[in-house]
Amino acid sequence: MAGYSHSVGSVTYRFDDLKTLLARATPLRSGDELAGINARTAEERVAAQMALAQLPLCVFLNETVIPYEDDEVTRLIVDTHDAAAFAPIAHLTVGDFRNWLLSEQAGVATLSAIAPGLTPEMAAAVSKLMRIQDLIAVARKCRVVTRFRSTVGLPGRLSTRLQPNHPTDDPAGIAASIVDGLLLSSGDAVIGINPASDSATAVGHLLRLLEAIRLRYNIPTQSCVLAHVTTQLDALNQGAPVDLVFQSIGGTELTNRSFGIDLALLREARQAALELGRNPASRQVMYFETGQGSSLSAEAHHGVDQQTCEARAYAAARAFDPFLVNTVVGFIGPEYLYDGKQIVRAGLEDHFCGKLLGLPMGCDVCYTNHAEADEDDMDALLTLLAAAGVNYVMGVPGADDIMLNYQSTSFHDALYVRRLLGLKPAPEFEAWLETHPLPEMKEVIPLLTA
Amino acid sequence: MSSASSLRDFTSARVSLGCAGSSLPTGPLLDFRLAHARARDAVHTPLDIRSIRTELSESAAGLESIPVRSEVRNRTEYLRRPDRGRRLSAEDQATLAARAGDFEIVPVIADGLSAMAVHRHAAPVLGLAMRDWYASDFRVAPVIVAEGARVAIGDDIGAALGAKLSVVLIGERPGLSSPDSLGIYLTWQPRRGRSDAERNCISNVRPEGLSYEAAAALLVFLCRESLRRGLSGTGLKASLSQVTAAGSAARALP
Numbered sequence: 243m244a245g246y247s248h249s250v251g252s253v254t255y256r257f258d259d260l261k262t263l264l265a266r267a268t269p270l271r272s273g274d275e276l277a278g279i280n281a282r283t284a285e286e287r288v289a290a291q292m293a294l295a296q297l298p299l300c301v302f303l304n305e306t307v308i309p310y311e312d313d314e315v316t317r318l319i320v321d322t323h324d325a326a327a328f329a330p331i332a333h334l335t336v337g338d339f340r341n342w343l344l345s346e347q348a349g350v351a352t353l354s355a356i357a358p359g360l361t362p363e364m365a366a367a368v369s370k371l372m373r374i375q376d377l378i379a380v381a382r383k384c385r386v387v388t389r390f391r392s393t394v395g396l397p398g399r400l401s402t403r404l405q406p407n408h409p410t411d412d413p414a415g416i417a418a419s420i421v422d423g424l425l426l427s428s429g430d431a432v433i434g435i436n437p438a439s440d441s442a443t444a445v446g447h448l449l450r451l452l453e454a455i456r457l458r459y460n461i462p463t464q465s466c467v468l469a470h471v472t473t474q475l476d477a478l479n480q481g482a483p484v485d486l487v488f489q490s491i492g493g494t495e496l497t498n499r500s501f502g503i504d505l506a507l508l509r510e511a512r513q514a515a516l517e518l519g520r521n522p523a524s525r526q527v528m529y530f531e532t533g534q535g536s537s538l539s540a541e542a543h544h545g546v547d548q549q550t551c552e553a554r555a556y557a558a559a560r561a562f563d564p565f566l567v568n569t570v571v572g573f574i575g576p577e578y579l580y581d582g583k584q585i586v587r588a589g590l591e592d593h594f595c596g597k598l599l600g601l602p603m604g605c606d607v608c609y610t611n612h613a614e615a616d617e618d619d620m621d622a623l624l625t626l627l628a629a630a631g632v633n634y635v636m637g638v639p640g641a642d643d644i645m646l647n648y649q650s651t652s653f654h655d656a657l658y659v660r661r662l663l664g665l666k667p668a669p670e671f672e673a674w675l676e677t678h679p680l681p682e683m684k685e686v687i688p689l690l691t692a
Numbered sequence: 693m694s695s696a697s698s699l700r701d702f703t704s705a706r707v708s709l710g711c712a713g714s715s716l717p718t719g720p721l722l723d724f725r726l727a728h729a730r731a732r733d734a735v736h737t738p739l740d741i742r743s744i745r746t747e748l749s750e751s752a753a754g755l756e757s758i759p760v761r762s763e764v765r766n767r768t769e770y771l772r773r774p775d776r777g778r779r780l781s782a783e784d785q786a787t788l789a790a791r792a793g794d795f796e797i798v799p800v801i802a803d804g805l806s807a808m809a810v811h812r813h814a815a816p817v818l819g820l821a822m823r824d825w826y827a828s829d830f831r832v833a834p835v836i837v838a839e840g841a842r843v844a845i846g847d848d849i850g851a852a853l854g855a856k857l858s859v860v861l862i863g864e865r866p867g868l869s870s871p872d873s874l875g876i877y878l879t880w881q882p883r884r885g886r887s888d889a890e891r892n893c894i895s896n897v898r899p900e901g902l903s904y905e906a907a908a909a910l911l912v913f914l915c916r917e918s919l920r921r922g923l924s925g926t927g928l929k930a931s932l933s934q935v936t937a938a939g940s941a942a943r944a945l946p
Contacts, residue, residue: 272772408703415703422699422707575865576771611731611866612771612805617724640706640716640724647867649728652706657714683698 248293255289261307263297264363265547266290267370269587273535273548273578280547291371295337299328302363308544313495314505319361319557328359336367343368343380343598353384357600362493362553365595369549374587377594378630384597386633388565390464390485390524392430392668394633395602400665401634402656403566403604404429407645411438413451413690419639420455421681426653427660428637430671431566431604432486432529434466438645442476445469449482454689459681462670464521464565466529471503471511478514485520486565487511488529493554496542505558512562526565531606532556533570534588535578548578549588553595560601566634567596568604571623573648575610582619585609589623593632604634608650617641617649624651628659635659704869727868734863734871736767739803739839740811747815748835753822756834757801758791760784760849764840777840779884780848788852791834796919797825798833798855798882802841806863809872813897813904814861817874820908821859821915828916843877843891850882857918858882859911864895873898876907878914880924890925892918 246257257263265279267290274280281287303323308316330352334342342348369377387395394401406419416435423429433456435448445467452465464485467474471489478484489508492498498505508528515527537543537551546554552569559567569592572585579585589605596603607623609615624635641652659665666672699707709720716724741759748755761784763776770777780788799822801814818835825832836849843860850858857880864873874897879886892914897907918924 276773276775406705408705412703415705418699418702418707419705422705426711577774580772611728611868611871612735616728639703640709640720642706642724642727642868644703644705644867644869647865647870649868652716654709654711654714654716657711661714683702 246293246297248289250285250289250292255286255293257290257293260301260305260363261544261546261550263290263294264307264367264370264550265545267294268547268549269370271548271578271584271588272576272580273538276577277538277543277545277548279545294367295335295371297336297367299334299336299339299364300332302361302367307363307546307550308494315493315495315498315554315558318505318561319554322561323361324358326359327356331356331359336364337371339364339368340371340376344376348380348383350383350385353598354600357598360599362557362595362599363550365598366550366553369591369594372594374590374626377590378626381594381597381630384631386597386600386602388526388602390521390526390565391462392464392670394431394566394668396669397631398665399668400628400632400656400660401431401668402428402637403431403568403634404433405436405636405638405643405650406433407436407643409438409645411444411448413447414687416448416451417455417686417690418683421683421686422639423637423653424461425680426637426657427667427675428653428656429461429463430668431634432464432466434468434488434529436468436646440469440473442473442480445473445477446480446482449477449484451690453483455681455686458689460674460678462668462674471507475511475514478518483520484515484518486527486529487515488531490531490536491555491558492532492536492540492542493551493558494537494542494544494546497537497540497551498558500540500542505561508562524565526563528562528564529566530559530564531568531570532559532592533574534592535574538578539574549591552592553599556596556599556601560599564602566604567601568606568634569593569596570606570608572609572613572615573606576613579613581614582609582616582622585613585615586619586623586626590626590630593627593630602633605632606636606650608636608648610648620649620651621655624655624659625662628663628665724868730871731866731868734806734808734866737807738767739807741837741839744801744810744815744837751815751819753819753826755822757837758787758834759837759839760787762838762840762842762845770840774842777842778844780845780852785848785852788836788849792852792854793833794831795833795853795855796831797857797859797915798836798850798853800836800838800846800849800858800860802838802843802845802860802862804841804843804862804875805865806872809863809874809898810861812872813874817876817897817904817907817911818861820904821911824912825915844886846877846879847882847884847886850879851884856881857915857924859915870896870898870901873901876911878918878924880918880922892924892928
């Protein structure tokens with residue numbers, strides 16, 4: 243492979259291979275600078291985007307960014323590629339693909355039909371040419387609906403994950419946050435706890451607490467405790483009520499190894515949850531979280547830019563027909579996404595790429611205190627994502643996660659954006675809110691000791 | 693919403709905030725903003741090296757200290773380039789190499805992501821630990837005060853001084869309710885390239901979290917065990933429930 247080049251005026255820019263071209267074409271972000279793979283000048287970046295625009299999509303089927311022999315995520319991408327689904331767009335370049343995505347031709351059904359024919363690198367490539375309005379306009383046309391006890395992703399709906407974390411996993415503390423969230427119409431995607439303690443016993447306790455509250459109030463939602471997948475499996479084998487199995491995943495085999503997982507383990511976990519069959523009517527039992535920068539952080543990026551690595555994580559996710567997937571876009575810190583501008587763009591890229599690849603994308607709209615970002619940036623991203631049709635966002639009391647020490651979106655934030663854009667919660671949850679008495683803490687307390 | 697007023701009895705989370713329309717009322721809006729402002733100030737407050745060194749030298753033990761810098765030139769670079777914050781500047785490599793000796797412990801006070809935490813808690817906690825180290829006749833190097841530093845700068849420092857064990861007291865990533873949380877990291881045979889799993893961490897040191905006395909007692913225990921058994925990290929962590937290996941911590945090191 244001789245590489246790629248593009249001339250601008252008298253200067254010819256050369257790019258050694260596909261991953262270098264993708265990295266140079268990526269809009270500025272601190273993680274790619276940290277990795278030393280970003281464009282060296284603003285002009286080089288646009289030259290790379292121009293070269294990328296002229297690249298036929300079928301090149302991505304012949305040149306991998308990480309070798310097939312070295313990486314099981316690459317093997318998954320190549321081995322599961324659907325040539326028939328790809329056929330209608332096989333003649334397009336990346337630039338033409340952008341035009342096509344924005345055209346009337348690319349409707350809801352067509353976009354669903356081509357999704358299995360797209361590789362994550364194609365999705366990442368076209369996103370690099372796009373402005374924010376393109377990322378929003380096309381994502382809004384993608385529809386990915388998933389079902390467990392509630393239905394998430396329907397048009398005109400915005401769901402939330404109620405995230406009632408507590409620094410010591412105190413049951414009453416967690417229950418108080420759940421009650422507060424339910425009173426503010428949060429929790430229709432999932433009630434999901436990040437546990438402070440990663441033990442099967444602790445996970446089992448928390449799952450039984452969630453189950454008691456859900457059954458007592460007949461809430462049409464599902465629960466999850468976001469421990470390591472092996473801990474959840476242990477809890478499941480000990481009889482814990484595991485609705486959804488959670489795991490953080492990345493876009494390279496090495497990243498996943500740094501998380502202590504591989505694809506076989508995820509298959510095993512999905513099988514266990516299906517066999518438990520908490521909702522026999524649903525086969526969507528997985529919940530994945532991702533985020534740009536995880537591969538670089540694990541020194542597992544192979545010189546691939548962080549946004550392309552992220553899109554590859556979605557290719558891993560879609561092999562497991564997940565109920566929920568969300569990017570945790572600002573959690574990782576300013577060395578990967580420096581400021582509000584970078585976080586906002588990354589959140590919209592992730593949502594777009596995930597949806598285009600056929601995933602039920604949500605987003606943890608969030609930031610840390612060492613990033614150049616604040617609640618205004620989160621308001622902007624939340625509003626843009628809701629306009630783009632995001633399936634769900636987080637609901638954290640007052641936006642302040644007292645366990646993970648970062649700021650996400652609040653119950654109030656979801657109410658704001660639902661009201662602003664006329665969005666409703668999942669239909670089952672909406673009906674429940676209208677017909678059932680909301681929980682009171684004094685009634686929940688006995689459940690904690692039951 | 694009558695029951696909602698009682699939710700705060702059960703958690704320090706921001707529950708029962710009320711509503712203005714469906715949005716946040718002005719009171720809690722500004723409370724949140726104040727907490728964020730404090731956390732931001734903690735991240736960007738420069739390390740006051742002179743007052744830390746004065747505090748150390750005027751302490752009961754009259755501690756000698758040596759100021760050093762990482763390869764980082766300013767705070768913006770510090771946030772963008774964690775790799776440079778992990779490396780000791782070439783000039784200070786030489787300074788410390790000239791002071792190399794047969795040390796068992798080198799204490800390092802580093803700004804990390806919250807100089808505020810270091811200003812408030814580092815000298816008092818270290819003072820308590822020092823009492824025990826001196827009583828045990830450990831050979832302790834001068835205190836190194838490091839600016840623009842990440843946890844791993846203790847590896848370069850320990851290697852340059854020839855110390856068996858580095859103890860890095862560093863400002864943790866500020867949370868909204870904890871802008872001044874101090875972390876303490878131990879590394880046996882510090883040298884460049886040590887992984888996080890080879891360290892032990894004592895975190896959330898501050899009056900509202902782990903007290904000075906409790907933190908110092910843990911530190912002393914871990915140092916003694918580390919020196920006795922010749923290791924640190926996951927191999928050492930099993931012995932004490934409150935101590936975790938840094939590699940298994942839920943979030944990234946400062």
